[in-house]
Amino acid sequence: MTDKTLDVLAIGNAIVDVIADADDAFLAGQSLDKGSMRLIDEGEAVRLYGLMNAGREVSGGSAGNTAAGLAALGCSAAFIGQVASDELGDIYKHDIEAEGVRFLVPARGDVGATARCLILVTPDAQRTMNTFLGAAQMLEAKDVDLAAVASAKILYLEGYLWDPAQPRAAMKAAIDAARAAGTRVAFTLSDSFCISRHRDDFLALIDAGRIDILFANEAEITELAGERAFEAAVAAVAARVPLLVVTRSAKGAVAIAGDERASVPAEPIARLVDTTGAGDLFAAGFLAGQAKGKSLETSLRLGAIAAAEVIQHYGARPEADLKALAAGLL
């Protein structure tokens, strides 16, 4: 086993979020499924942006948000994802590095524009995401620093990365390297529509024993299990993976590893603003606990604390001092 000098290496779509308020009528008029993520092409991105309210731009991307959360919690984190040599690419690189994450892939000039996600936040704080992948889908297997994978305690992958072909190959190469090096592989199912696109592949990954820690929310676990009843779905998937973590929004979260089961309530919050990044930051807290050898329960509590911070402001990267919020737990 390689020396583990890095807590977590994350691989994901490098995306700048464009966040604007919208009302339910706007979502209905655009036939958007509230709470979901859909992929759009550049033409649709331009069209939809033209209809959106004024926005704020903040670096995002699921696994990138998780890496930023890990660094904010004091863990060593690195990120692999592709940006273009453009202004949004500069912003993405600046932000993730400023957050203390090692960004391992240089920007490229031949990959179109940096990815952006048009996020509509409704008054109920739900986010509905429209992602133009652009440069992010040009990540190649050769961009994966295999030595970095081997040096990490945990490799973290987002299910979204399964959509574009090249990053999918990159992810497979990273999993191979992780398994050879004794690096635990953590995977988030990302989105129920993402599962409906790739269920067989995801189940094959799980059943081949290539995933050690699986993250899901309620919609995702029932979608993956093909089973509407929550507890039945959890039991079915938990039997197939070493460690299953399921987040349940305001109802808290549960983790199951063989016969061990732990759960936590959601952290209390002062005001709910924008749920973007809740799952990503939950994963950051949980993985921080795992990387530092903490119990399932402590890992869950760390996840709940990090998620609670990010849903109290716009944007999916932490703004408050997560280390202070997690004091005594890490």
Next chain:
Amino acid sequence: MTDKTLDVLAIGNAIVDVIADADDAFLAGQSLDKGSMRLIDEGEAVRLYGLMNAGREVSGGSAGNTAAGLAALGCSAAFIGQVASDELGDIYKHDIEAEGVRFLVPARGDVGATARCLILVTPDAQRTMNTFLGAAQMLEAKDVDLAAVASAKILYLEGYLWDPAQPRAAMKAAIDAARAAGTRVAFTLSDSFCISRHRDDFLALIDAGRIDILFANEAEITELAGERAFEAAVAAVAARVPLLVVTRSAKGAVAIAGDERASVPAEPIARLVDTTGAGDLFAAGFLAGQAKGKSLETSLRLGAIAAAEVIQHYGARPEADLKALAAGLL
């Protein structure tokens, strides 16, 4: 006098703000004057950005913020400023148009990069601004739509625009057109360092009777008057301009027109987050009142309401429903 179909036409530097938290030690280490605005070149912009925390990008620029505030209050507003044909330029154009402002100048591909302002927000909510003017300083006199100027009740100009030579010429042309068409000319002194660079020019504009409404804060009015005592400075300047408006942060604001004097306290706020845009939105509220024929006191109250909204979140454009906040006053 031309028919007045537009409430306010604003001319200013078209700037995207890059807003990040910083502590006092960082400002000291970079020899930055807290609360001020300084002009920087592209090299310094890259250097300073590299040292800043992760940020959020939001459209800004003083007069552009004022135009957005006017539109949010239900006034008809147009904006003249130069952006480049780049990603930040697209964002600037999208945001100001989404806010309901007519943006009168097309992006250009031959003017470098769109302007950005690196804004450091300290824990006391003060903002310290570092502006790379880029494309904004390429605004030319020929870009000023003179018919639009003539159609406006009020022409609003930011003192910052006096720094670069071409926009200065554009501003002079706009003032000429306004005076010929019976359009009132409103001018903000912008920043005390800006005044120290251009005091003689600003006083000459005032004494030539080319400014009808002058906006200043406490630091600016004393700097312009060359008089440390606040009341003496206000009296000296009020004697030279038809309508003087002075904002005093938490102490409220005062307006003086000849023998008439009105004042208002600051609006109460729940939490102070980022003072960026306070003066710009005060001007928006005050000008909305003036465009709609309201009294000095009502105009001041509208200014205080709009300023109070913008300092309770990051970014210098309104997020809450200003029309609702101003209900009954307009």
